[in-house]
Amino acid sequence: MYNIMTKKEYEKYAEKIAPKSNIVRNTARAFVVGGLICVVGQIITNFLKSKGYDMDDTSNLTALIMILIGIIFTGLNVYDELGRFAGAGSIVPITGFANSIVSPAMEFKSEGFIMGVGAKMFVIAGPVLVYGISASVVIGIIYYLLNF
């Protein structure tokens, strides 16, 4: 019945039979893993606060430690395994940002330490910084115009 199909028809057919329940399963996994990673961040935050660090130091140190965790687990080849299971649950937290820096850099080490490691570190982190920083400048200028 489905023997004769154009490419378009096939794509439509494939989309139709692709299991919908996967979205529910994937979303549940992302929720749990992403939530747990954030709980780790909260544990670090609460610990630093209890040690008397002020708000700025606490948030800076928490970011630093979370990034370090993401980097170490990526180096040990654990984080990418987690990513296969958790999807966005491991991509969206800042540990995933760290992973996006180390993972391609390790892989392209054979292309040298400048264009391999140095450049590939920013395959994903580059765009994030470009758009994040640019957005903050634009919003900052608007904020200035509205308030001063």
Place this chain on the structure above:
Amino acid sequence: MMQNTFMTYLGAFIVGGIICAIGQILIDKTKLTSARILVLFVTTGAVLGGLGIYEKIVQIGGAGATVPLTGFGYNLVKGTMKEINQHGLLGAFTGGVKAAAAGITAAVFFGYLASVAFTPKAKR
């Protein structure tokens, strides 16, 4: 006190979980690559930060709101606005990266060390 500590964990789990779940739904529904998701999230966090909305999410979720990449965007904008209050328009160019300096520098420095020190496992 114990109760309060538990509530911070619960808030972080739920808010962080929801933000990641939104990312997963976007990936599944729109086939956006993870790079696009991260760019979208950092920009969204910056805009919600500018509108004063993300601040409220942070109050509920704590690390659940600051650990996801939307929190990175929020942090950039929060630093920008704080610096503008003190230094005027110049703050738009100094505040963001200043606030995110620890994260960016840690990611670059430790990321470089790890990339040199570790080798990837053979692709399966």
